[in-house]
Amino acid sequence: MTRFGKRDESLPDLIAEAALAALREAALERPDAIVVAAMNPEEFTGEGNYGSLVNTRLGLSTVPSMRVETATSSGVAAIYAGFAAIAAGIHRAVLVVGGEKMTHVPTPRVSEIIGRSIDPHEKSYGATMPALAGIVTRAAMHRRGMTLKEISQVAVKNHAHSARNPYAHFREPVTLEAVMQSRLVADPLRLFHCCPISDGAAALVLSAEPGAVRIAGIGQGTDTIAVRYRADLTSFRATYEAAQAAYAMAGFGPERVDVAELHDAFTPFELISLEDTGLMPQGKAGRATLDGETAIGGRLPVNPSGGLKARGHPLAATGVAQLVELYWQLTGRATGRQVEASVALGQSIGGLATNNWVTLLEARR
Amino acid sequence: MIDEVLAASRCTRCGRLVVPPAALCPDHPVSMESAFLPGVGEVISFTTLYSPPEGFKAPLQIALIELEGGARLFCHGDETRDVRIGSRVSVEAVDSVFYFSHMGFADRARLFWRRAGARGEKLTSIGKSLVKGVWRGRPRGKD
Numbered sequence: 001m002t003r004f005g006k007r008d009e010s011l012p013d014l015i016a017e018a019a020l021a022a023l024r025e026a027a028l029e030r031p032d033a034i035v036v037a038a039m040n041p042e043e044f045t046g047e048g049n050y051g052s053l054v055n056t057r058l059g060l061s062t063v064p065s066m067r068v069e070t071a072t073s074s075g076v077a078a079i080y081a082g083f084a085a086i087a088a089g090i091h092r093a094v095l096v097v098g099g100e101k102m103t104h105v106p107t108p109r110v111s112e113i114i115g116r117s118i119d120p121h122e123k124s125y126g127a128t129m130p131a132l133a134g135i136v137t138r139a140a141m142h143r144r145g146m147t148l149k150e151i152s153q154v155a156v157k158n159h160a161h162s163a164r165n166p167y168a169h170f171r172e173p174v175t176l177e178a179v180m181q182s183r184l185v186a187d188p189l190r191l192f193h194c195c196p197i198s199d200g201a202a203a204l205v206l207s208a209e210p211g212a213v214r215i216a217g218i219g220q221g222t223d224t225i226a227v228r229y230r231a232d233l234t235s236f237r238a239t240y241e242a243a244q245a246a247y248a249m250a251g252f253g254p255e256r257v258d259v260a261e262l263h264d265a266f267t268p269f270e271l272i273s274l275e276d277t278g279l280m281p282q283g284k285a286g287r288a289t290l291d292g293e294t295a296i297g298g299r300l301p302v303n304p305s306g307g308l309k310a311r312g313h314p315l316a317a318t319g320v321a322q323l324v325e326l327y328w329q330l331t332g333r334a335t336g337r338q339v340e341a342s343v344a345l346g347q348s349i350g351g352l353a354t355n356n357w358v359t360l361l362e363a364r365r
Numbered sequence: 366m367i368d369e370v371l372a373a374s375r376c377t378r379c380g381r382l383v384v385p386p387a388a389l390c391p392d393h394p395v396s397m398e399s400a401f402l403p404g405v406g407e408v409i410s411f412t413t414l415y416s417p418p419e420g421f422k423a424p425l426q427i428a429l430i431e432l433e434g435g436a437r438l439f440c441h442g443d444e445t446r447d448v449r450i451g452s453r454v455s456v457e458a459v460d461s462v463f464y465f466s467h468m469g470f471a472d473r474a475r476l477f478w479r480r481a482g483a484r485g486e487k488l489t490s491i492g493k494s495l496v497k498g499v500w501r502g503r504p505r506g507k508d
Contacts, residue, residue, distance in 0.1 A: 112418055121385065125439045125462075126414060126421040134412030135429055142410070142450045187413040228429060228437040229383065229391045233410060 001202035001324050002099075004312035005169040011038070011045050011101035012057045014201040018317075019058055019097045022203035031205065032091035034058075034065035037078035037098035037316035043113045045101050054097065063095075071117040072265065073350030074098060075202065075319025076357035080218055082206045092208045098321075099201030100314035110197050114315070117351040119226040130194060132227055132352045133266040134186030139233040140268055141188065148188065150286030152179040154267035155192050155309055157295050162306020164296075164336040167321075169198045169312030193267045198312030202321035210364065213330050216252070216343070217360040219245025225354045238356035239276035239347060246345075246358040247278075254278035257360070258341035259329050260300065261322035263349035264307040270294075273347050274302065277358060301339045304329060319348035323359060330363040369457055373436050375400040382436035385461075404456040406432040408448055408465075430456055430465055440465040 002017045009017070015036070023029065034055050042048045055065035070077040075098035082094035102110050115128050122132070140146040156176050162168035179192040206215075221241030224230060230237070247253050257279060264270035274285035279300060288294060294302035305311045305325040308318055326344035328334040346359040373382050374397035376390035382400060383391065390397055411428035414421075426442045440456055440463040442448065447467055454465040 108416070108419060111416070115418065122439050123418075125427055125441060126417045126425045127427060127439065128414065128418055130416075131412050131414045131425075131427055134414070135410040135427070138412060139410040139450065184413070184415050186415070189412075224391045226391065228439055230437075233429070 001167055001317070001321050002200045003167050004198045004200035004314060004317070004321070006103045007101070007199040011041055011047070011099055011201075012053055014101060014199060015054055015097050015099040015203075016057050018099065018201035018203040019054070019095060022097070022205050023095060026093070026205035026207065028093055028205055030060060031063060031093045031095040033082070033085060034060065034063055034095045034097070035078040035081045036065065036067045037069070037074035037096070037320065038067060039069060039071060039074050039100060039315040040113050040116065041100070043116075044105055069316075070355040070357075071350035072114075072313075072315050073263075073319050073348035073355055073357050074316040075321070076218075076323070076346070076348040076359060077319070077350075077355075078316075079204070079206070079320065079323065079359065080220065080357065083215055083218055086206055086208050094206045095203065096206060096320060097201060097203035098316040098319060100316050101199045102197050102314065103199050107197065117354070122227060128186075129352065130186040130189060130266070133194075133269070134189045135227070136233050136272075136352075137189055137266065137268045138187075140272065143234050144283055146268060146271060146286055148180060149176070150271060150289055151193055151268045152176055153289050154264060154270045155179045157289065158264060158267075158270075158303050158307040158309040161296060161304050161337060162310035165304075165306050165311060166336075168306045168310055169196055170306065170310045189266060189268075195265045195308040195313040198314045200312060200314040200317045200321070202317045202324050204320060204324055204327065213327050213361050213363055215359060216362040217246035217248070217250030217358075219243065219247075219249065219358050221245065221356050221358075223354050225351065227352055234272065236272060236276050236349070236353035236356065238353045239273055239349070239358065242347070242356045242358040243277040246360050250360045250362075252343075254345070256343045257300070257345045258343050259304060259326065259339050260302050260345040260347065261305060261325055262302055262307065262347045263318070263356075264303060264309045265313055265349065267309060269349065270302060270307065273349075277345060277347055279345065296337055296339055304334060304337045304339055319346070319357065322346040322348060323361065326361050330361060369404045369455075370401045371404050371432070371438075371456065371458055371463075373400040373402045374398065382432075382434050384432065384436045384438040402432050402434055402436060404432070404458075406430045406454060406456055408450055408452045408454055409437060410450060411442070411448060428454075428465055430454060432456065438463050442466065
């Protein structure tokens with residue numbers, strides 16, 4: 001994967017950087033197929049037809065290539081498409097690459113483009129992703145007893161992790177006071193509870209040949225695009241169903257998971273996701289975070305990469321980057337932030353939790 | 366135009382109510398039937414957005430309200446200072462845009478009289494014209 005952050009390269013160049021590194025790592029010159037994830041390159045960069053743009057840029061114009069999209073979880077949707085093609089026996093080796101280029105666009109415009117994944121009626125009320133996340137957070141504070149300190153500690157922890165990750169957008173730690181006193185974005189959410197706008201790409205090669213790590217389970221879950229149609233605001237059905245599907249495919253449950261990368265686009269989402277995936281009992285994630293259980297060195301390290309909050313969130317790159325990080329963690333190559341793990345869980349949220357994915361990786365013994 | 370009764374749709378299979386009206390139930394590929402709901406409900410959650418999208422003025426108040434009967438809707442409000450989760454609010458559609466207002470003593474009395482029957486109609490119409498006057502002078506957040 002590429003370093004995340006503000007990058008001068010074009011999106012095809014970032015995608016090529018990540019893709020060529022993954023092919024080199026897999027000692028593969030020509031995959032059987034390419035799956036590209038890009039959430040909205042048409043509006044961010046003005047380019048479309050990404051399947052063809054990418055295969056030609058890589059010198060692989062004869063390799064079948066396509067793009068898939070499930071909003072901010074597009075990266076895992078692409079992995080799923082590659083995984084399904086291999087599981088069906090159609091291909092033996094598939095290159096999956098996700099990327100987004102956003103920092104060259106003014107922030108209000110970025111917000112507007114990301115907001116395209118919101119229900120149009122709700123968008124007509126000025127609802128943006130931070131606004132909907134603010135509404136979810138206030139409800140979670142009221143109903144689940146989530147506290148400002150807990151959601152702020154997630155940011156502190158993830159910044160501390162990303163300070164040890166050379167691929168991360170932010171390399172500086174932050175203090176609890178700085179997070180809690182940062183400016184209000186969507187009450188009660190403050191600036192440091194929100195992920196940054198980042199450029200970057202991530203890639204991996206899926207193979208039918210047994211490798212160091214296998215995908216033990218992968219599941220998708222959905223919910224209504226309209227937040228007003230949901231009976232429960234403080235838990236995401238899409239995560240729960242994705243996790244159940246992934247555990248069913250894997251044949252084991254959350255108790256075997258040693259490390260997780262969760263979709264902390266807004267820090268309270270890390271706490272909600274810990275409980276929706278069954279990694280923590282209901283109502284326990286906040287306390288566990290304050291107690292350091294989810295930090296590197298804790299009982300269940302969460303987002304050792306720094307997460308979306310601090311590694312950065314180039315939309316369609318994120319889901320792939322999560323699994324690249326977990327692959328490195330499972331193969332002992334997460335230098336500076338290595339944890340002890342043989343089973344890992346990745347969770348990716350698309351839109352305001354309308355289209356989520358959970359993936360389970362297992363190191364081969 | 367001000368509507369105190371809100372147009373909704375009800376699923377003929379599961380009974381789910383949605384606002385504004387929709388063709389199909391979100392949970393079943395089943396046609397919905399027309400329904401009307403009183404504009405009274407409870408605050409589920411709300412936020413104040415300090416960097417609203419183009420066309421809206423900051424700070425922008427957005428609330429999610431659950432009407433009696435279970436349908437939820439997004440609303441604008443003048444302010445959320447005294448609003449809490451669980452607060453009773455009245456909801457009105459002004460040119461098809463929903464606004465909530467915290468129910469004070471007068472509003473509750475109005476609601477009581479409306480429910481009490483025809484006697485309340487006079488009071489309702491007085492209240493309605495007052496509300497209309499207030500809303501008229503107030504442009505929607507969006508241009």
